[in-house]
Amino acid sequence: MIKQLLISLAILFTYSNVFAQDVLLELSGNNTIGKFYNANKNNPDSPYLEKNKKNNKAALTLPFIDDFSQNYIFPDGNLWEDMDVYINSNFPDYPITYGVATFDGLDATGTPYNFAVPTSYGPADSLTSKQIDLTTITDSVFLSFYYQPQGYGNKPETKDSLRLEFFRQSDSSWVRMWGIPGAPNQPFQKVMIPVDTSFHNNEFQFRFLNWATLSGNVDHWHVDYVYLNDNRNHADTALNDVSFITNHFNLLKEFTAMPWSHYLIDTTGFMKDSIGIAYRNNDNSNIPVEYKYQVISNNGNGLPTGSPFPFITSNHVVTAHTDSIVFLAVSQPAHEFNYPADFSALTKVFQIKNYFKLLTTFPDDHLKNDTVYSYQVFGSYYAYDDGSAEEGYGVQGIGSKLAHEFDIKKDDTLKAFQIYFNPIMNDLSDQTFRLKVWSSLSPETEIYSQAATLYYEPEYSKTNEFLNYDLDIPLYLTAGTYYFGWEKISQEFLNVGWDVNTNNRSKVHYNSVGVWQSASFDGSLMLRPVFGSVADPVVSINEKEILTDDFDVYPNPTSKAIYFKNNNANNNSYHIQLIDIYGKVIIETESDLTNKIDVSTVANGIYIIRFTNNETSNSILKKIIISK
Structure with missing residues (x-):
């Protein structure tokens, strides 16, 4: 009997380490774009309407510069003709400035160019400049830009490519000037392309385009800081610009969001001791800067109102270097700022304005990237993620379990889970799961399981929002550590949203063959426990009822x-x-x-x-x- 038990345990551990795996899954679409499309497709001012895509303004003049730092998911219509690419800060890995143009296999509505044929391949996104007048230019003209394959997205294969083309007026054709095949993630690379005098006319245009698989949100390229001007040369590699590289600023120590009533337990202790600020100095000189952040309460209504709280200021010198990131720690913000204790409120939302100015006489070529905004939400849920899925996460095996660890700060009643499932091509209507809560995984101690006669199917939001999965019986929990998740009844992956811009892999656990293991990838699971009686603006999913089988x-x-x-x-x-x-x-x-x-x-x-x-x-x- 002892021998049999040892053999069984050996088999169990071998299979758990080799075969019972968690995986990251590709996205089939982009729900951020889809949400915008659904909200704006019938708007008379919508960029989706043909009459609004182009205008008859005079040709642009130099300089032409765009670092994609606007708070908008499409390219600036004053500079660009089309809207295929996705402007974002979630997919690039340490960009040149905050915001890039991402090329993929999706159209302007966030859906695949050819959803029906998984192997379809060809030209995908284009980013085409407005016409630019170069007739009066006599000195050397160069176009520069930065590019990165993959980033936090999907790696373009070697057959995929990113290309740059110039429009030749004489025969109305596009001429390929530069291109590069697909490759794994790497730091942003700079490209300098001279504009020959044969292109110096009053209707000069250039465009970027990618060749990719056309059936999903795959084969990612990211383009940043497109700059066209005269009086340049091949050695002109520095930019007179210091910029933020992200808008992901969070003042909470442990979570990206937590229930407001739980935060009020310790408004100082839940704040970070320091916050990391990521600048990039794109100049070749040291530049002193003054950094500030300012918090504005919006009273929970989504729009900044009322008086802003005082500025928090910190001065630094950003070292010269054109290809590295400078991380600065602004110390002890918890002693300088707490979110004010409003015990009458059920929820709160705060806008955080981060910005800096150069303490120098040097010019700053692009002021837009000196200011970024983020939001701190206090609703009824805990969260580690930033609300954006760059990948999907799944666990192999029938009967596998997934658990998300949270340290709950206050006694309260668990009402539901908020879960974001990535839409995928396969029909998952027969893929089911039951909600579970554990107080411990070692030993495994289950304190809640959805009734045996009930189960859920994954549902997909068309507006890039979390959906509520209600508990059949609310569960009262005392403050402490708990594990929220499910047991999967079916074989297929459920494809939960996976945020790669935050990293809480140590809080994600799975069990496929009897042994609990931590997630294999950096990132955060998009599952959130919901507490109390406060209703969050999400849709609830109905449970399915079944007869008892055992x-x-x-x-x-x-x-x-x-x-x-x-x-x-x-x-x-x-x-x-x-x-x-x-x-x-x-x-x-x-x-x-x-x-x-x-x-x-x-x-x-x-x-x-x-x-x-x-x-x-x-x-x-x-x-x-x-x-x-």
Whole structure:
């Protein structure tokens, strides 16, 4: 018996380390763009309407400069003709400035160019400049820009490419001037392209375009700081610009969001001791700057109102270097600022304005990237993520469990989970899960499970919002550490949103074959526990009801045969399947034919037995170890 137990444990740990894996999944679309499209497609001023895509303004003059630092998901219509690319700060890895233009396999509505054919390939996004008048230019003209493959997104394959083309007026054709094949993530690279005098006319245009797989949000390229001007040369690599590289500023120590009533327990202790500020000095000289942040209360209504709280100021010298990031710590903000304690409010939202100015006479070529905004939300939920999914996260295996760890700061009642599931191409209407809460994973101590007669299916928001999955019975929790998640009833990945701009992988745990493990990837799971009676503006999903199905399976572990006993009140027959950890069906039979499965010829390992009710199609799963 001891020998059999040791063999079983060895098999268990081997399979958990080798086969029971969590994975990152590609996105099929971009719901941020989709949300904007749904909200604006019928607006008479919508950029989706053909009459608003172009205008008859006179040709632009030099300099032409865009670092994509606007708070808008499409290119600036004063500079660019099309709107295929996605302006964002979530996908680039340490950009030159805050905001880039991301090229992928999606159109301007955030959906794939060719959703029906997964292998479709060809030209995808274009970014085309307005016409630029170069007729009066006599000195050398150069176009410079920075590019990065992949970033925090999907790696473009070697057959994929990013290209730059100039429009030749003489024959109305586009001429390829530069291109590069797909590659793994790397730091942003600068490109300098001379504009030959043959292109010096009053309708000069240039465009970027990518060749990519056209069936998903894949093959990412990021372009930053496009600059066209005269009096330049190949050695002109510095920019008179110090810039933020992100707008992800969070003053809370542990979370990106927490319930307002929980924050009021310790308004100082929950604040960070210091906040990291990431600048990039794109000049070749040291530049002193004065950094400030300012917090504005909006009283929970989403629009800044009222008097701003005082400025918090810190002066620094940003070292000269054109290809590195300077991280600065502004110390002890908790002693300088706390979110004010408003005990009458149920929720609060604050706008955080971060900006700086140069303490020098040097010019600052681009003032827009000197100011960024972020928001601190205090609703009814805890969160580690920033609300944007760059990947999907899934766990292999029927019956696998996923748990998200949170340290709850106040006694309160758990009402629901907020979950963001990434839309994917496959129909997951038959992929189901049950909500679970654990007080410990070692030993595993389950304190809540959705009723056996209830389960959920993943639902997808068309507006890039979390959806509420309500508990069938609210659960009162005292302050402490808990694990919120589910047990998956089906085989397929559920594809939960995965935020790569924050990293809380140590708080994400999964169990596929009897052993709890931490997530294998940096990032944060987009699952949030919801507390109290405060209603957040999210949609609730209805539970599905099923008849009670239950079987006893024995012995476990086993070496020769598996016996099962039907504990159900109904007299329905069941289709029975023995399934390996890859999802392959090894044995199939019917319950009205036998109460035994012969496994004497089945290899050692961990298996799932699925009992499917032939009347209702409901299924239950049992794990079993075969060890000889």
